[in-house]
Amino acid sequence: xxxxxxxxxxxxxxxxxxxxxxxxxxxxxxxxxxxxxxxxxxxxxxxxxxxxxxxxxxxxxxxxxxxxxxxxxxxxxxxxxxxxxxxxxxxxxxxxxxxxxxxxxxxxxxxxxxxxxxxxxxxxxxxxxxxxxxxxxxxxxxxxxxxxxxxxxxxxxxxxxxxxxxxxxxxxxxxxxxxxxxxxxxxxxxxxxxxxxxxxxxxxxxxxxxxxxxxxxxxxxxxxxxxxxxxxxxxxxxxxxxxxxxxxxxxxxxxxxxxxxxxxxxxxxxxxxxxxxxxxxxxxxxxxxxxxxxxxxxxxxxxxxxxxxxxxxxxxxxxxxxxxxxxxxxxxxxxxxxxxxxxxxxxxxxxxxxxxxxxxxxxxxxxxxxxxxxxxxxxxxxxxxxxxxxxxxxxxxxxxxxxxxxxxxxxxxxxxxxxxxxxxxxxxxxxxxxx
Amino acid sequence: xxxxxxxxxxxxxxxxxxxxxxxxxxxxxxxxxxxxxxxxxxxxxxxxxxxxxxxxxxxxxxxxxxxxxxxxxxxxxxxxxxxxxxxxxxxxxxxxxxxxxxxxxxxxxxxxxxxxxxxxxxxxxxxxxxxxxxxxxxxxxxxxxxxxxxxxxxxxxxxxxxxxxxxxxxxxxxxxxxxxxxxxxxxxxxxxxxxxxxxxxxxxxxxxxxxxxxxxxxxxxxxxxxxxxxxxxxxxxxxxxxxxxxxxxxxxxxxxxxxxxxxxxxxxxxxxxxxxxxxxxxxxxxxxxxxxxxxxxx
Numbered sequence: 001x002x003x004x005x006x007x008x009x010x011x012x013x014x015x016x017x018x019x020x021x022x023x024x025x026x027x028x029x030x031x032x033x034x035x036x037x038x039x040x041x042x043x044x045x046x047x048x049x050x051x052x053x054x055x056x057x058x059x060x061x062x063x064x065x066x067x068x069x070x071x072x073x074x075x076x077x078x079x080x081x082x083x084x085x086x087x088x089x090x091x092x093x094x095x096x097x098x099x100x101x102x103x104x105x106x107x108x109x110x111x112x113x114x115x116x117x118x119x120x121x122x123x124x125x126x127x128x129x130x131x132x133x134x135x136x137x138x139x140x141x142x143x144x145x146x147x148x149x150x151x152x153x154x155x156x157x158x159x160x161x162x163x164x165x166x167x168x169x170x171x172x173x174x175x176x177x178x179x180x181x182x183x184x185x186x187x188x189x190x191x192x193x194x195x196x197x198x199x200x201x202x203x204x205x206x207x208x209x210x211x212x213x214x215x216x217x218x219x220x221x222x223x224x225x226x227x228x229x230x231x232x233x234x235x236x237x238x239x240x241x242x243x244x245x246x247x248x249x250x251x252x253x254x255x256x257x258x259x260x261x262x263x264x265x266x267x268x269x270x271x272x273x274x275x276x277x278x279x280x281x282x283x284x285x286x287x288x289x290x291x292x293x294x295x296x297x298x299x300x301x302x303x304x305x306x307x308x309x310x311x312x313x314x315x316x317x318x319x320x321x322x323x324x325x326x327x328x329x330x331x332x333x334x335x336x337x338x339x340x341x342x343x344x345x346x347x348x349x350x351x352x353x354x355x356x357x358x359x360x361x362x363x364x365x366x367x368x369x370x371x372x373x374x375x376x377x378x379x380x381x382x383x384x385x386x387x388x389x390x391x392x393x394x395x396x397x398x399x400x401x402x403x404x405x406x407x408x409x410x411x412x413x414x415x416x417x418x419x420x421x422x423x424x425x426x427x428x429x430x431x432x433x434x435x
Numbered sequence: 436x437x438x439x440x441x442x443x444x445x446x447x448x449x450x451x452x453x454x455x456x457x458x459x460x461x462x463x464x465x466x467x468x469x470x471x472x473x474x475x476x477x478x479x480x481x482x483x484x485x486x487x488x489x490x491x492x493x494x495x496x497x498x499x500x501x502x503x504x505x506x507x508x509x510x511x512x513x514x515x516x517x518x519x520x521x522x523x524x525x526x527x528x529x530x531x532x533x534x535x536x537x538x539x540x541x542x543x544x545x546x547x548x549x550x551x552x553x554x555x556x557x558x559x560x561x562x563x564x565x566x567x568x569x570x571x572x573x574x575x576x577x578x579x580x581x582x583x584x585x586x587x588x589x590x591x592x593x594x595x596x597x598x599x600x601x602x603x604x605x606x607x608x609x610x611x612x613x614x615x616x617x618x619x620x621x622x623x624x625x626x627x628x629x630x631x632x633x634x635x636x637x638x639x640x641x642x643x644x645x646x647x648x649x650x651x652x653x654x655x656x657x658x659x660x661x662x663x664x665x666x667x668x669x670x671x672x673x674x675x676x677x678x679x680x681x682x683x684x685x686x687x688x689x690x691x692x693x694x695x696x697x698x699x700x701x702x703x704x705x706x707x708x709x710x711x712x713x714x715x716x717x718x719x720x721x722x723x724x725x726x727x728x729x730x731x732x733x
Contacts, residue, residue, distance in 0.1 A: 053660050056559055184704050212703050215664055217655040218461070220454045220585075221698035221706070227580075228447040241664075244561065244656040252582035252654075254573025274561035274656060278571060313560045 037112065037343050042085035043078075043334070045070075046105035048116030048126070053093025054215035054241045058319050059118045061270055062140065063088060064310040065320035066115055069327035071308075079334050080343065087111060093215075095125040102126040106133045112334075112348055113138060115326060118319065119239065120144060120187035121214075124435060127151070131433045136348040138330060140323040142265065142287075144190030145378075145408035148418035148434040151348070153333075153355055154378045155326040155370070156318075157288055159194035160410040161383045162265055166286040167195055167235070168202040169385055169398055170263045175232025176204045181222060181246070184211040188237035191265060195235055197411050207231045212238060217245040223253045226260075236264040243267055244275040247283070257282035269315045269392065277392040287318035288381040289367040290394040298366040321367055325360050329372060332358045352377065356420060370403075376418035378406030446578040451699035452692065457585045459691020460592040461654070465665045466672035466683050467595060468644035474678040475616050475636040478528060478538050482546035483669060484662025486641050489516045490648020491657045492553055495562045505566050505653075509591070512645040520641020524634050532633065546662075554659045562657035570653070588650050595643060599680055612636055675714055677724025685725055690714070 037043060047066050049059035067086065074083040087109045091098045098117065105111045106129060113136040117123040120143050130137045130151045142156040170178070178199060182188025192209060199206060207229040210222045219242075226234065238246045243266055250262065263284045269291050272280035291302060301324070305311045333355035337346045340354055356374035370381045380403045386394030408418050416425040422432035469483045480486075493515040494508035503511065523545060531538045570584040603609035614622040615632045623629050648662075655661060671690060676682030690710060697706030718724075 052554070052559065054664070056658070056660070057561055057656070060559055210702060213707060216703065217664055218458060218694075218703075220457065221451065221695055221703060224447060224450050224454055224699070227450070228444055241561070241656045241658060241661075245654065248654065249582070251571050252573060252584055254575070254580045254582065274563060276563050276565065312558065 036110070037082070037338075037346050039080075039343050040082060042083050044085050044087060044109055044111045045330070046102075046109065046111040046114035046116065047086050047088045048091055048098065048101055048105065048114055049118065050093040050122075051090040055093040055118055055122075055239075057240055057244070057274060058141075058266075058270060058317070059091075059093075061313055061315075061317060061320050062118065062323045064313070065305070065316075065323040066327060068305055068308055068310040069324045071310075073327060073331055079331050080338050091116070091122065095122055098122045099125040099129060102129045103133075106130070106135045112136070112346070113330060113351065115140060115323065115330075117141075119185065119214075120190070121185045123152075124186065127435050134347070134349050136352050138326045140326040141319050142322075144187050144194065145406075145410065146190060146412060146415075147408060148376065148423040148431075150420075150422065150432055151352065152377060153326070153329060153352060153372060154406075155329060155372075156322045156379070157286075157381060157383060158378055158406045158408055158410075159191055160407045161288070161381060161404045162286055163191060163195045163235075164198050164404075164410075165383050165398065165400060166263055166265075166284070166385055167198040167204065170233045170235070170261075170284065171199070171202040171204045174261065177207050177229075177231040178204055178233055178235050179207050179226050179229055179231040180209040180235050180237075181226070182209075182211050182237035183239045183242055184213050188239075191237045192235075194411050212242055212246075214242065215240065216242055219246050219249040220253065223249060223255070227253075227255075231260065233260055234262045236262050237266065238264075239266050243271055247271075247275050247279045251279050267388075268317045268319070269394070270313070270317045270319075272388055272392050273313075273315055277388075277390065280388045280392065281390050283388050284385060284397075285388070285394060286383060286385050288370075288383060289318040289321040290384065290386045290396065291316045292386075292393045292395065293367065293384075295362070295366075295368060297363055297368075301366040316366075325365050325367070325370060328360050328364050329355060329358055332360070333372075353420070373406050375420050376406060376408055377420070378408060380405055448699060450579050451695050453579055453581065455692035455695030456688065457581065457589060457691075458695050459688040460585075460589040461651075462668045462672050462691050463683060463687025464588065464592040464595065464647040464650065465644075466669040466676075466687060467592075467599065467647065468640035468642070469669045469673050470640075470676065470678060470680060470683040471599065471636055471643065472640035473673055474680070475612055476528075476532065476633050477535065478532070478542070478637070479535065480640070481539060481543040482523070482549060483644055484666030485546040485549040486516050486520065486644035486662070487648035487651060487665055488553065488659060488662035489519060489549065490645035491564065491652035491661060492557060492562070492648075493645060494649035494652055495557075495564050495657055498564060499562075505564065508564075509646055509649050512649040513642040514645075516645025516648070517638045517642030520644075521634065521638040523641070524637040528637060529630065529633065550659045550662075557659075559659055562652075564649070564652040564657060566653050584653060588654075591646070591650065595646065596680070596684060599643075603680065608632075608635070671714060673724075675717065675724055677727035679726045682724055682726030 049063045050056050051060050070084045070086055089101045105114050115138040118141050137152045139154045142162055145158045180192050261283050267285055302316050337351045337354035355372050359371040362369050370379050383400045384396050385398040387397050389395050409415050416423050422430045423434045472478050472480050490512040493512040497503040497508045497511055573580045573582045611627045611632050615629045619629050672683050672686045676686035694706050694710050697709045
């Protein structure tokens with residue numbers, strides 16, 4: 001065969017297009033790639049967290065909590081008699097791996113839903129694949145909101161359930177001047193946008209705002225700026241391994257927790273254990289769950305979890321609890337979807353529709369009753385503020401009087417309202433899959 | 436924070452300059468072992484970050500299981516990681532001295548093995564190294580305050596540099612190392628056992644990484660992957676310095692200082708960007724680094 005220059009280029013272009021855009025040649029009908037459930041056969045779900053790398057500190061524990069929940073559900077008879085079969089994948093703290101593996105979970109493993117991601121950066125990396133294939137992502141941790149997709153269910157707090165109480169609490173108890181420190185990616189920046197609104201309402205004053213690259217461990221330049229600004233408290237959205245370095249260096253550089261506590265959205269029991277209690281004591285955290293919560297469900301959960309083979313790290317944590325309850329949101333939602341449509345016809349989209357308003361009752365949820373908002377599919381929960389004690393446990397110093405509604409667009413009322421069908425703009429226009 | 440110079444304050448800026456020395460000392464101590472291994476044997480050791488990590492884990496292990504006080508853990512880490520380096524050199528690297536690309540791949544493979552091995556033995560949850568109460572505190576000198584532990588790191592770095600200098604320029608062994616570095620065959624003709632020199636310098640470089648690692652375990656978090664966050668800086672220091680001891684000292688101090696100054700005027704992320712741009716420009720005009728070693732290139 002004679003290879004002409006033009007012909008060669010043409011063929012290369014076709015091959016490149018086929019590789020770059022698999023949806024052109026992979027059939028996109030449901031039968032071809034979609035998850036199908038059969039009675040009595042295991043229900044496949046994906047678990048996509050980082051077990052290695054800079055995000056492993058919280059994410060490995062989420063994987064363990066998920067495995068624990070699955071074992072518990074399977075031991076109690078599974079879902080309609082079918083056991084759950086998890087496909088566990090290590091995303092290696094690499095956002096490319098997240099998006100690649102999400103496609104693999106959907107297309108090759110044909111999972112009905114995936115549980116995963118801890119950072120908003122990884123969530124935004126996987127969402128395009130999830131939306132394209134009309135799959136479903138359970139996102140079991142806090143995030144900033146300002147997103148309205150038809151393919152997610154979130155069991156953690158949104159910004160209006162996270163920092164809205166924390167900022168006024170800190171302003172009242174420690175003073176008006178605050179310094180923001182965060183990791184350099186989307187969640188801290190959006191969280192700080194929210195926090196600025198609450199700060200203004202509380203009459204506080206923002207002295208400075210600094211961001212550290214993800215995984216960085218050198219905080220002295222930032223601490224030097226904080227020393228110069230001399231705020232009354234620090235509001236932190238530093239995540240992962242950096243958070244531990246931040247708290248260590250805070251104390252090592254001579255900052256006193258009594259004079260300038262850190263109010264964090266992330267530093268919980270796992271982080272405190274990793275940094276050593278002497279560096280964590282005295283600081284504040286806002287979360288819907290703490291290991292020390294005083295209720296019989298939590299006592300049982302902590303005891304059974306730590307006694308199981310998944311409790312090897314010796315602590316429970318808001319992230320783990322949100323992951324644990326997300327497994328039950330999945331169970332109740334799928335039971336409802338199967339009752340509504342019959343097991344053969346359940347799709348990820350029908351599962352999500354059936355999850356509207358699903359309640360996780362007091363007897364199951366360690367943080368107490370929560371339920372999924374039928375419009376935006378985030379969670380109604382009770383925000384709490386805890387202070388780290390000398391033994392590493394958190395004492396609840398403030399708790400909301402009742403459940404707080406999730407509001408992903410609380411600081412962007414002009415953009416509209418997130419409904420089950422999409423983002424409804426004030427002028428009545430509906431946009432789907434807004435990220 | 437609004438304008439670049441809007442918030443200039445002399446005492447804070449002076450603090451930033453002093454912090455730059457501390458940052459520089461951390462980067463330098465991370466790079467010392469790499470400098471020696473690269474400078475002497477020309478091996479680009481991709482497992483250097485994992486040697487740092489092993490140092491931290493050695494200290495953790497000695498402290499948690501055997502109750503060894505922290506300051507004895509540091510020399511013990513030197514010995515343990517030095518031994519690991521020795522075994523690695525004898526078992527693998529010595530067969531690859533004349534194949535630089537293969538050493539690159541082999542040491543990278545070793546780094547993965549070490550990381551995974553530590554994960555299998557200790558688990559992937561973060562570990563914790565305790566230090567005496569006083570090293571959690573800081574000292575105030577006028578307007579400036581710095582953590583005592585960073586002063587310890589600075590002093591240990593200075594001590595190690597002095598010791599390496601003495602070893603390389605004032606002892607018989609050092610003379611042999613320099614001879615082998617300049618021309619291996621010629622040195623061998625004069626009766627120097629170059630294989631042994633390479634083995635000792637590799638073990639020494641690994642041991643120095645062990646010391647650095649046990650110190651980093653206190654500043655940062657102890658994880659199987661902790662080495663990766665330091666190894667980039669270490670390579671930067673070696674490349675900018677040109678692989679010689681004096682070059683690494685200059686490069687460590689210079690880059691640390693610049694990072695601190697840039698971070699003071701802008702933000703941490705942007706400072707890193709500026710630093711990398713400057714390094715690229717420098718390497719464009721001085722590809723051998725600041726102080727290259729004169730040697731017969733093989």
